[in-house]
Amino acid sequence: MDLISLQKGQQAQIQRIKDECPYEVRQRLLDLGFVHGASIRIQNISPLGDPIAYEIHHTLICLRREDAIYILIEIKEGNDNDE
Amino acid sequence: MMNSACENCELNPNANLKRLGESNGDSRYTIALAGNPNTGKSTVFNALTGLKQHTGNWPGKTVTRAEGSFSYQHDTYKIIDLPGTYSLLSTSEDEEVARDFILFGKPDVTVVVVDASRLERNLSLALQILEITDKVVLCLNLMDEATRHGIHIDIRTLSKDLGIPVVAASARKKEGISELLFAIQQVATETFTCKKQQHVQLSGESGQAVEDLSSQLIQLDTDLPNAQWLAMRLIEGDEHIIHALSKGDISPHIQGTKAKTILTAAKDHQEKVGDTYRTKIVEAIYTRSNQLVKDTVSSDSSTRSFRIDRAIDNIVTHRIWGFPIMFLLLGLVLWITIIGANYPSELLSTLLLEKVHPFLKNAAETLRLPWWLDGFLIDGVYLATAWVIAVMLPPMAIFFPLFTLLEDFGYLPRVAFNLDRLFKGAGAHGKQALTMSMGFGCNAAGVVATRIISSPREKLIAIITNNFSLCNGRWPTQILIASIFLGALVPKQWAGTISMLAVVFIAVLGIAFTFFTSWLLSKTLLKGQSSFFTLELPPYRPPRFFQTVYTSLIDRTLIVLWRAIVFAAPAGAVIWLISNIAIGGQSIAVWMIESFDPVGVLIGLNGVILLAYIVAIPANEIVIPTILMLTTMVLGNTSMGHGAGVMFEIGDAEVATLLHTAGWTTLTGINLMLFSLLHNPCSTTIYTIYKETGSRKWTTIATVLPILYGIIVCFLVTSVWNYFH
Numbered sequence: 001m002d003l004i005s006l007q008k009g010q011q012a013q014i015q016r017i018k019d020e021c022p023y024e025v026r027q028r029l030l031d032l033g034f035v036h037g038a039s040i041r042i043q044n045i046s047p048l049g050d051p052i053a054y055e056i057h058h059t060l061i062c063l064r065r066e067d068a069i070y071i072l073i074e075i076k077e078g079n080d081n082d083e
Numbered sequence: 084m085m086n087s088a089c090e091n092c093e094l095n096p097n098a099n100l101k102r103l104g105e106s107n108g109d110s111r112y113t114i115a116l117a118g119n120p121n122t123g124k125s126t127v128f129n130a131l132t133g134l135k136q137h138t139g140n141w142p143g144k145t146v147t148r149a150e151g152s153f154s155y156q157h158d159t160y161k162i163i164d165l166p167g168t169y170s171l172l173s174t175s176e177d178e179e180v181a182r183d184f185i186l187f188g189k190p191d192v193t194v195v196v197v198d199a200s201r202l203e204r205n206l207s208l209a210l211q212i213l214e215i216t217d218k219v220v221l222c223l224n225l226m227d228e229a230t231r232h233g234i235h236i237d238i239r240t241l242s243k244d245l246g247i248p249v250v251a252a253s254a255r256k257k258e259g260i261s262e263l264l265f266a267i268q269q270v271a272t273e274t275f276t277c278k279k280q281q282h283v284q285l286s287g288e289s290g291q292a293v294e295d296l297s298s299q300l301i302q303l304d305t306d307l308p309n310a311q312w313l314a315m316r317l318i319e320g321d322e323h324i325i326h327a328l329s330k331g332d333i334s335p336h337i338q339g340t341k342a343k344t345i346l347t348a349a350k351d352h353q354e355k356v357g358d359t360y361r362t363k364i365v366e367a368i369y370t371r372s373n374q375l376v377k378d379t380v381s382s383d384s385s386t387r388s389f390r391i392d393r394a395i396d397n398i399v400t401h402r403i404w405g406f407p408i409m410f411l412l413l414g415l416v417l418w419i420t421i422i423g424a425n426y427p428s429e430l431l432s433t434l435l436l437e438k439v440h441p442f443l444k445n446a447a448e449t450l451r452l453p454w455w456l457d458g459f460l461i462d463g464v465y466l467a468t469a470w471v472i473a474v475m476l477p478p479m480a481i482f483f484p485l486f487t488l489l490e491d492f493g494y495l496p497r498v499a500f501n502l503d504r505l506f507k508g509a510g511a512h513g514k515q516a517l518t519m520s521m522g523f524g525c526n527a528a529g530v531v532a533t534r535i536i537s538s539p540r541e542k543l544i545a546i547i548t549n550n551f552s553l554c555n556g557r558w559p560t561q562i563l564i565a566s567i568f569l570g571a572l573v574p575k576q577w578a579g580t581i582s583m584l585a586v587v588f589i590a591v592l593g594i595a596f597t598f599f600t601s602w603l604l605s606k607t608l609l610k611g612q613s614s615f616f617t618l619e620l621p622p623y624r625p626p627r628f629f630q631t632v633y634t635s636l637i638d639r640t641l642i643v644l645w646r647a648i649v650f651a652a653p654a655g656a657v658i659w660l661i662s663n664i665a666i667g668g669q670s671i672a673v674w675m676i677e678s679f680d681p682v683g684v685l686i687g688l689n690g691v692i693l694l695a696y697i698v699a700i701p702a703n704e705i706v707i708p709t710i711l712m713l714t715t716m717v718l719g720n721t722s723m724g725h726g727a728g729v730m731f732e733i734g735d736a737e738v739a740t741l742l743h744t745a746g747w748t749t750l751t752g753i754n755l756m757l758f759s760l761l762h763n764p765c766s767t768t769i770y771t772i773y774k775e776t777g778s779r780k781w782t783t784i785a786t787v788l789p790i791l792y793g794i795i796v797c798f799l800v801t802s803v804w805n806y807f808h
Contacts, residue, residue, distance in 0.1 A: 017362065025615045030365040031170040032617060033204045038369070044396050047405040048504035051513070053396075053620055057204040060396075060620035062500050064507060067615055 003054075003063070003071040008042045012073040014056075021070035033057045034071055100264060102133025103152040103159070110152055110161035112271040115184055117212060118196035119205050120167030121621050123224045125149075126254040127196050127263070128164040155264050160271070163190070169204075171211045172319075172365070175537065179323065185215050186309075187332065191271045194263070196222045199229035199236060199251070200622070202380060206372040207365075209245075210283060214312035217277040219247045220266045227253040228622065233383030241379040246278040255627065282311050283371055289363045292318055292352035299345060304336040315364060317349035318356065325349075392623050399497050409498055413520055416485045420524070421558055424478040431477065432732070435469035459659055462729045467655025467705060470730060471647050474704040478555040479640045482524035487635035491626035495520070499618055509598045510605025511548075512541035513618060519545075519597055522552025523590075526768040527643050529554075530775055538614040544601045546772055547785045550764040551596040553589060556703035560759050561586045563707060567739045568752025585756070593760050596792065608784070643767060650701035650766040658698050658709060662716060662728030670727065676717060686794055687754035687801030691717060691745070696758070700766045703759070708732055714745045750804050754797045761793035 006012050016036055017026050033056055034040075043060055044053040051062045118124045128134070132151030149164040165184055166177035185193055195212055197205035202223075213219055223229075223236060242249040248266035252259025269275035285293055296314035300307055307313070313333065316324040324333070325346060331338035337345065353360075399408055443465060447457040489495055495517050503513030514536045522529030529549040536542040553561065565585040570578035605611070661671040672694065680690035695709040708730035715724045723741060724731045733741070742751075763786045764772070773782040 019358070027173045027361070028615050028617060030362060031173060032619075033207065033369060035362070035366045035369045037366075043393070044400045044500070045402070046400060046504060047402050047501055050504050050507075051500065051616065051618070053400070053500060057201065059201050059204055062503070062513075062616075062618040062620060064503070064616045 001073060001075070003040070003068040003073050004065055006040070006042060006073060006075070008045065011039060011041050011076040013076055014038045014040055015072040015074055018070045018072060025067055025070060029067070029071065032061050033059075039076075040073065099156045100131075100261070101154040102131070103154060104133050110159040112158060112160045112191040113188065114160055114162040114267060114271075115188065115190035115193045116162060116164045116196060117181055117185065117193055117208070118167055118224075119169055119198065119201075119208055121619065122167065122196050122198040122205065123254050124164060124167055124196045127194070127222060127224060127252070127260075128162065130254050130257055130260050131162060131264070155268060158268070158271075160267070163188075168208065170208055170365075171215075172361070177537070182215075183323075185212060187327070190216075190218075192218050192220055192267050194220045194222050194267065196224050199223040199226050200232050200234050202236070203369075203372055203376050206375055207368045210368050210371055211312075213245065213247070214283060214315070215309045217247075217308060218270050219277060220263070220270055221245065221247055221249045222259075222263055223249060223251045224254055226251045226259065227256060228624070235381045237379040237381075241375065244375055244378060248275055248277075283364070283367045285315075285363060285367050287363075289318075289356045289360050292356050296345070296348055296352060299348060300337070303341055303345075304334040307334055314349075317345065318352045319361060319364075320349075320353055395623055396497070396620070399494065400501060405501050409501060412489065412494070413498075413523070416482065416489070417523055417558075419485060420478050420482040420555065421562075423481045424555075427477040427480075428474055431473040432470075435473050436466070436732075440466060440469065455663070458663060458728060459656060462725075463655040463657075463659030464652045465655070466730055467651045467658065467701075468648055470705050470708060471651040471702045472644070474559070475556065475647055475702060476640070476644055478558075479525060479643060480636060482555060483528070483635040483639040484632045486521065486524055487631045487639075488626045488628070490517075491624065491631055493621045493623040496618060496620050500620060503616065503618070505598065506601070507616070509601035510609075511544045511601040512536050512538065512614075513616060515541070515545040515548075515601070518549060519552050519594070522549045522554060524555055525639075525643050526550050526552065526554045526764055527646065527771040528639050530768060530771045533775065540605075540609050540611050541614065543776065543781060544604050544609055546775060547604060547781065547788065548597045548600045550768065550785065550789050551593040551600065551760070553593045553760055554703065556765065557759050558586070560703065560707055561589055561756055563735065563738065564752050564755050564759075567735060567742065568747075568749050571739070572749065589756050589760050592757075596761070600788070646767040646770065647702050647765075650770075651705070654698060654701040654705075654766075658712075658730070659728035661698070662712070670716070672713060672727075673717060676713065685801070686758075686797035687750050687804065688758060688797060689746075689751065692751075692755060692758070696762055700763070702765055702767070705730065706759070711738065711741065714741060718745055720744075750801065754800060757796050757800065758793045761789050761796055763787070763790050 002018070003012075014034055014036060017029055017034065021029070038056055040054050040056045042052055043055045046052065046062075051064045052068065053060045053062045116124055116128055128149065128151060131153050133153070134149070134151045150161065151164075152159060152161050154160065163184060165181040168175075168178045168181050171178055171182040171185075184190070193212055193216055195209045197209060209219070209221055221241070223238070229236070236251070238249050238251055248270060250259055250263045250266050252263055254260065266275070270277060284290070293311060293314045296318060297310040300310040300313055313324065313328070317328070327333050328337060328345065329342045331342070356363075399405060401408075440461070443461045444457070447461060498520065499513040499516045502516040506513050506515050515533075517535065518529045518532045521532045526549050529552060530546050533542050533545040533549070536545055562582065565582035566578065569585045570582035573581050661675065664671050666674065675694050676690035678690070679693040683689040683691075683693050691710055691713045695706050695713060699706045699709045711733065712724055712728070712730050714720075716727055718741075720741070723733065723737070763769070769782060769786055772785050773779070776782060
């Protein structure tokens, strides 16, 4: 599944970036630490639903939906303790 | 600088530090300062050099690279603050500047500033730099914040694992600076020999490819410090590095046919390793960085959770409360500015216009200056300049510090986060939310702020549309005209509310024009895919009140004020001259007013307003006084004002009487409010746009487009109005 299917409160691990991801976007995502094995969760959703702020490597990175779609993830477990 | 006993005491390690600011003498060593955005690099730079680079809690502050010097224990060091980057693997302009300097500038020491509480991602950059050079000092900055979050870092182990000096610092509090200096000196003088402990390990085919190519490079030049890194870049097909290698810039031993052999080998490898090569490199870097963090960082997971930050974020980006809070905060800043500026503005204008001006006039009379020289200098140049200072300084001195406090605290990136969806719809960047808000203070400052937008297309959109944010200079005009012409239409108890709503409507209309124009530009002149959007939300940081006030006064207020004065003085001269030089028994001003009048009336304005907007281009603040002066001149009213070419101010009731006498109607008032929003930017802003874009074409577009809007909108309103009357 991809990152946009992640729900708030879920914890996931990044699998990889999809092959159809444009080169520049892939570069930028990698630079920000969107690499295999990195833990990721949703921290905040913008009032208008997009973009979404993800916590990754203890930083908050906001991605638009159109870019988040390129990231494949695997859900780890439910984690609702910060709501 | 104070020369207290403590500062010179030998026990004080900082006694050996002499901050030399920008001084450009011969320096013995060159230091490069690198790091992720928003890690306090500029703060470290300022602490070392004594300079005051603007720092803000916003990634991407240092755009052009800054240089400074300091001397430490008899040696002089030059230090270069490189742009903050997340990596050195990509090809953005910032990253190329940073990478080229480290690679070709061969600094004696590269200080990598990292955020201690975000070590994992920050280390990935440090590891990349370590691939290029061994001579690195790692500065763990923001240690105070990390400690607050319950993070403990085993500095000695980290230093041993990396093979370089690691220094803990809190540059904001000036902690750790002397240790940093000591480490820099040790590396520069090679007292400490940096020994890279381990290269980034690539596995499988990619690993073999890199190993093969780097051993080929080493064979050609055994002194090459970064063969593995070069091999990685060459296999990736980095044009820049390929070019540098074939020119012999990388190594004098590798050029010509030798370089060709290497490049052919690199190309072969590139085909074999395929598309996932780059991903593998970054994964390898993160694996290593992960391991380092695991070995050296322990954190108390309960405090680690940044609870306060999360709580604030949950409120300010809340689905329902996010927007009201945003409008409330920005509205509050504007309100404090407008209300708070009244008193000091009055004080200044009493002083400069009612005390100093007559004093200068008297002095001129005593000195028997000819009337034209006295008029030109004192009524023209002095008055316009004094006027601009009196009305411009107080609101800016209030707005900029308040705004900078919000910026330092970390709130503004959240505004960008909240509004990005709307900007995306218009083909623009979310960070334009910040530059737009800044424009409400001053459009020139808003244009400068667009530097935080990294993609050129979106940056241009932000620059061209900034003028639609109703700046400080225009609020007083709006308020005055609204209360005279709109407040007067309703019963007294509603007058205040109605005029306030009218002004807010104009400001909101400006925002609508911002979005409309952004959309229009992104569909026409600035067509293109909206580029990849990333925004990092920095942690909240308690703002440092006094420093913020100080730097925002220096960096923003005074610079903008100075530019305004430079343009205001000649404009004052022009205003006086056209009012006093007569051709055929009539002053130039009156001739111009008469010739503009037909056009003016067509768009529901008049010749006086159009002329006032032309001559008052330096500052929107002097539009009203100019209009008043020109109106009395046209009416031949000698009971008001101080003569031709002398700007003046009177009470609201008198303004109302004067303008009504001159034939102004409600329509004139409404159109003046619209035209005040939709006309060319002031000369300070135009000049700033030119400086930022370096392009006449875009400067012209940014100047002419709003006037076109103004003419069209005023014409439409007038036509509709006349149809119903």
